Amino acid sequence: MTAQFFIDSNVLLYAASQHPDDQTKRKIALDLLRKPGLGFSAQVMQEYFSVAYTKARLGISLEVAMENLEWLARRTTLPITPNLVVMATRTAARYQISYWDAAIISAAKVLGCHTLYSEDLNSGQEYDGVRVVNPFA
Template sequence: MSDKLFLDTNILVYAYDSSEPEKQAKAQTLLTQGIERENTVISAQVLGEFFVVVTRRIQKPLSAKQAEQVIDLLSILSVVEIDLKLVRRAVFIHTESQISYWDSLIISAAERAGCTKILSEDLNAGQAYHDVRVENPFNGARTNQNVQA
């Protein structure tokens, strides 16, 4: 069985952003594999951030309706909800690791879901936060086998 993977917002955004075709293809592959293998997790925070970015910040923004439909599709993945306990854990990680609160909330959600890896372009690749390690799936040195194992 493969490790549980947590997808950061940027992975989802690249899947729907045609301005970087190589990253889009890689992100779409990760999403497809995650759905097929049932080992991929996101959080309510990731979905919210995704909505804002794809409707405002990408070269060819989606309409709010299109983004809502994508969110409905993405809800097939396991989605970690945000609650007080998760917020408190994020504050602890933020204080301990000196990273942004929002990144700490991602890490907290990944921990809660039992993920061993966070796939992200924004967090420090190779960095471990407790039992969760960050990998950048867009690094040329990383292959599909590396990010799935």
């Protein structure tokens, strides 16, 4: 299982957001989701649903959130495994970042991605061969 680039949950959230202030980011996110080579992890799916379901501001209905999860489930998705957890803890310690960010980076690395699209990490920084790019900057 391989992918060319990895997306974080914030990209998915902007793609689904109905909030008027998010429309520019929505277009960027949708363009990324249309690119071939997309990869992400089960953690990204979990984070997406957790926020989409609880943040009324985004205007994402439960039905739409579920449909999006079903679409995601048909894409290259790395499961959470014990080895991934261990790898993420090492990455978190090495870079002094949160476990959750490290798990995203580690999943991208396992999938062979050299680019991670996220607005949550330092854009331009490389972590173990995975470069973070903020697509909204």
